[in-house]
Amino acid sequence: MSDRPVIRNLIVSLTGQCNFACTYCYAAYHPEGVMATETARKAVDLAGRSGQPFILQFTGGEPLLAFPVLQSVTEHVEQKNYPAILQLQTNASMMTGGIADYLKEHKIAVGVSLDGRPVVNDSLRKVKDGTSATEAAIRGIRLLASRQIPIGLTCVVTAANVSTLPGIVQMAYYLGNVRQIGFDLLRCHGRGTKLTPASPEDVANAVEECIRLSEDLEKETGIKIRFSQMEKIRKISSGKACAFGQCYAMRGEEAYVTSDGKIYACSSLVGNPDFLLGDVWKGIDARKTAVAGKRIAEAMNVCRDCARLSSCGGGCFTRWLGRDGKAEEECAMQQVFAKFLKSDHRLHEIV
Numbered sequence: 001m002s003d004r005p006v007i008r009n010l011i012v013s014l015t016g017q018c019n020f021a022c023t024y025c026y027a028a029y030h031p032e033g034v035m036a037t038e039t040a041r042k043a044v045d046l047a048g049r050s051g052q053p054f055i056l057q058f059t060g061g062e063p064l065l066a067f068p069v070l071q072s073v074t075e076h077v078e079q080k081n082y083p084a085i086l087q088l089q090t091n092a093s094m095m096t097g098g099i100a101d102y103l104k105e106h107k108i109a110v111g112v113s114l115d116g117r118p119v120v121n122d123s124l125r126k127v128k129d130g131t132s133a134t135e136a137a138i139r140g141i142r143l144l145a146s147r148q149i150p151i152g153l154t155c156v157v158t159a160a161n162v163s164t165l166p167g168i169v170q171m172a173y174y175l176g177n178v179r180q181i182g183f184d185l186l187r188c189h190g191r192g193t194k195l196t197p198a199s200p201e202d203v204a205n206a207v208e209e210c211i212r213l214s215e216d217l218e219k220e221t222g223i224k225i226r227f228s229q230m231e232k233i234r235k236i237s238s239g240k241a242c243a244f245g246q247c248y249a250m251r252g253e254e255a256y257v258t259s260d261g262k263i264y265a266c267s268s269l270v271g272n273p274d275f276l277l278g279d280v281w282k283g284i285d286a287r288k289t290a291v292a293g294k295r296i297a298e299a300m301n302v303c304r305d306c307a308r309l310s311s312c313g314g315g316c317f318t319r320w321l322g323r324d325g326k327a328e329e330e331c332a333m334q335q336v337f338a339k340f341l342k343s344d345h346r347l348h349e350i351v
Contacts, residue, residue, distance in 0.1 A: 005289050007047035008253040010084075011057045011267055012040060012073070014066035015259050020091050020133060021126045022113075024156055026190035027061065030270050034065070035259040037072045042280040043257040044073055048082035057087040058108075059267070061259075064094035074106050087111065089154070092140025093127070100147045111152045111182075112141060117167035124161060138175070145177040152180040152228070157206075157329075162198035165206040169213045172225050182228035183207065185330055188322050189268050200332035207336045230337040236313045237341065243304070244314040249275075250296045252289040265292045268318035302326055311338040 016032040018025075047054045056077065058070050070088070077084050086108040103110060115121045118134040125133040144151055155168045165183070172178035186197045198206075211227070218224055235241035248254035249265040256267045261280040269275035275292050278284040296317045303315045303326060312334035319327045 005252040005284055005286060006050045006052050007054055007255045007284075008052070008251075009055045009057075009248040009255070010043065010047040011059055011254070011256045012043055013059055013061060013257060013259050013267075014040070014063040014069050015061045017065050018061040018091075019065070019093060019128055020062065021128050022156075022191070023124050023126065023160075024158060024186055024190075024192040024195050026187050026192050026268055027059075027270070028190045030061070031258050031260045031262075032061070033259050035069055035257075035261075037069055039257075039259075039261045039280055040069050040073045041076045043255070043261070043263075044076060044082065044084070045080075046255065046263075046280065046283065048077070048080055048084065051083070053083040053085065055087060056084040057089060059089045062091055062094060063088060064090055064099065067094075067099060071102065074108065078106070085109070089113070090140070091125070091133070091137060092144070093133070093136035095140030095143050097143055097146075100143045100149060103144075104147050104149050109152075110144060110149060111154055112137060113154050113156070114168065114171060115155050116161050116164050117171055120161050120164045120167060124156070124158070141175050141177065145175065148177075150177050150179040152182060153178050154182045154184050156184045156186060157198055157203065158186045159196040159198045159202070162202045162206050166209050166213050169210050169217065169225070173217045173221060173223065178225055180226045180228055180231075181210075183333065185319060185327065185333065187268050187316075187319050189318070193322075197327065198329050200328040203329040204332040204336050207333050208340075211336070211340050227337065229334065230341055232313055233311065233334065233338050233341050237311070241313070243309050244300065246313065247296065247300075247317065250293050250300070250317070252286075252293045255284065265289070265296070266318055268321070308335065308338070311335070311342075 015034045016030040088108050089111045092112045114137055115124045121134045122132055127133045153172055172181055186192055186195055214225055244250055256264045258270055263277045263279055263284055264270050265275040265277055277288050299317055315326055315330045319330055
C-alpha cells in the first residue's frame with residue numbers, strides 16, 4: 001500500500017456530454033457516456049483511503065447533466081467521512097433552484113465558465129440549440145446568488161477575446177456574487193488546436209487593465225474580487241506554497257477520471273497513452289505515475305531555471321505541450337500579477 005500515490009486533486013468527469021460546443025474545448029473528445037455511480041464511488045475511494053485531505057472536483061462535459069451521480073458521490077463522501085473539499089465546474093445553464101439548494105447544503109464550491117460580456121462570450125461559448133450561452137449562464141448564476149452562494153469565474157483567453165478581457169471584470173461586479181476570477185490561457189488540445197493563443201504583449205496589457213479596473217471597482221463598491229493567479233503568487237511570496245505547487249500531476253498527486261473509469265495524470269492529457277495511469281477497478285500504477293511526473297518535471301526545466309520562478313511559481317506543462325518552447329503568454333501574465341503584488345502592501349494577507 002505504501003507505494004500507492006496519495007491523491008490530493010481528484011477530478012471526476014461525470015459525463016463527456018455537454019449542451020455547449022465551446023470553440024476551444026479540450027474535453028470535446030473525452031468519452032461521452034454518463035459515469036456509473038459505482039465507477040464514481042470507486043474513484044473517490046482511491047483518494048479517500050489515504051485519510052489525507054483532497055480536492056474533489058466534479059467536471060465534464062457539463063456535470064449537471066449527470067446530477068444524480070454527483071448527489072450519489074457527495075453522499076458517499078459524507079458517509080465515509082472523507083476529508084474532501086468538494087468543487088463543481090459548470091457552465092451554469094442547467095442550474096435549478098433545487099440544485100442550488102443542494103450545493104449550498106452540502107458545501108460544494110461552484111466555479112462557472114464565462115469568457116466576457118455577452119457578445120464575446122456567445123462567440124466562443126456556443127449552445128448547441130442556438131440560444132445564448134450568456135443568458136443561460138446568467139440565469140444559473142442568479143439562482144446561485146439568490147441562495148447567497150459565492151462563485152468563481154473561469155475565463156479562457158485566446159487571441160479572439162484577449163483585448164476584451166476587462167469585460168469579464170465588469171461582468172463579475174455586475175453579477176454580484178463573484179469572488180474570484182481565473183484566466184485559463186488557451187491549451188492547444190481538442191478543439192483548441194484550431195484557435196490561436198493570445199500574444200504575450202496582448203495578455204500583459206489586458207491583465208494589467210483588468211487589475212486596475214478591479215481596483216477602481218473595489219473602491220466604488222467595497223467588494224474585493226481576487227484573481228486566482230495573483231493568489232497563487234501571493235502564497236508563494238509569503239512562503240505558504242512552493243513553485244509548481246499548482247501542478248499536482250508533476251508530483252503524482254492528481255487523478256483525472258473519465259466517465260468510463262480510466263485515470264489520467266491531467267484533464268488535458270486524456271487520450272494520451274503516456275499519461276494513462278490506470279483505472280478505478282485496478283487502481284493507479286505507481287510506476288506509470290512516477291514516469292509521467294518525471295516527464296512533466298523535466299519538460300519544465302526551462303521554467304525551473306528561470307530567475308523569475310520565485311515570483312511566479314512556474315508554468316503549466318499541458319499549456320506548453322505541442323508548442324515550440326514555453327507558452328510565453330503565460331510568463332507575461334504571471335509577471336504582471338507579480339509586479340502588482342510586489343507593490344501591494346497587503347502581500348501577506350492570505351485568505
